[in-house]
Amino acid sequence: MAEVILRTENLKKAYATKSGKPHEAVKGITMDVKKGEIFGFLGPNGAGKSTTINMLTTQLISTSGDIYIDGESLVDNPAKARQKIGVVAQHNNLDRGLTARENLIYHAMYFGIDKDVANKRADDLLEKFGLTDRQHDYVKTYSGGMAQRLKIARAIMHEPEIIFLDEPTTGLDPAYREILWNQMLELNKEGTTIFLTTHYMEEPEQLCDRVAIVDKGEMQAIGTVDELKAMMPTNNIVYLRLKDMKEAYTEQAKELPGIDDVTIQDGVLQLYTSEKHPDLNAILNWVNELGTTLEDIRLSQVSLNDVFIYLTEDKKEMKGAE
């Protein structure tokens, strides 16, 4: 069995509120992350991702439950846990009044790393992240992309076992997202476990060994992308964009041959079907009878994004329709 680098046991966080009734942001999350995995932690806005990642990285104290890093309780010994984890926060928390090199060296000093070793690592990381030429410039002169690279370099200066990335590619252009991902994959190949949150579903679909989907502070599902897809009632979805979309079309479309369920997402009708080759003619005939205009029709296999919608936003609607 693969070794576990991170374990949470019934992890909870309740924030104090003005009304006096605590707000339960995380309601008992239990999960294991294996050594060497790329693990995606996904959920809609307000699901409790940041609250969880802040507890996992010792930035926030949990209300109850425990976290184990490499078998040792983080709650009992946060300083020891910090040696094994690297953190890339969502916001730019670099020291803007220092140069890139100084940011790296001061980080290493905090972790008690020998000066010569720190200088050597800084040389290597600045080179690897394409920052050698600008290493003596103040971070306040850096572009967003350069700052993001430096944040990752800093997070791995003390050679952590696991690195936490909170939406690392948000706001980056697609070309730069790819570069960043290549760097993370290389890190992973060298043995570093990667734990990330992201809003882009195609990233975990392509790159994560396993993903967890959380909603309203609770774990909804955890597994490989294929395992999560297997939780869907069907394998294929026909997407229909009609002019003058009406709620009533949902019920009507459920009567079409081979259609198991129907939802509307962002004005697009989604017809769930287990058939590999659904009867598109029947669908087109039905649209004709409606007397409306077909603006777009597309058939595709269930994606991680569909699973995400099924397990979060649309769950009740689809369950109710069963």
Ligand SMILES: Nc1ncnc2c1ncn2[C@@H]1O[C@H](COP(=O)(O)OP(=O)(O)OP(=O)(O)O)[C@@H](O)[C@H]1O
């Ligand atoms: N400091 C706080 N005090 C009170 N409530 C908070 C605090 N921080 C977060 N919350 C609440 O806890 C819940 C979870 O928030 P959290 O930021 O963890 O979600 P998230 O999944 O990271 O969302 P997003 O994707 O929008 O960043 C939300 O309802 C939020 O309003």
